[in-house]
Amino acid sequence: MPYKYINHTLKALKSKSWTGLPYALNECPQFDTLEQVFNYLKQLITYKNYPKV
DSSP: OOOOSHHHHHHHHHHHHHHHHHHHHHHSOOOSSHHHHHHHHHHHOOOOOOOOO
8 A cells, every 4th residue: 555644654554563573472582682672673784785876
């Protein structure tokens, strides 16, 4: 669905976040610190330095 304006976008984002919460609770590891979250996500993300256009 195309977003109409910023409040519409934020409401949709909130709704999608709540919808995905059960999946995240079942599939993601448990973390005790923010550093553990950072290290976990760091493994999953690849940074690409795109040239300026």
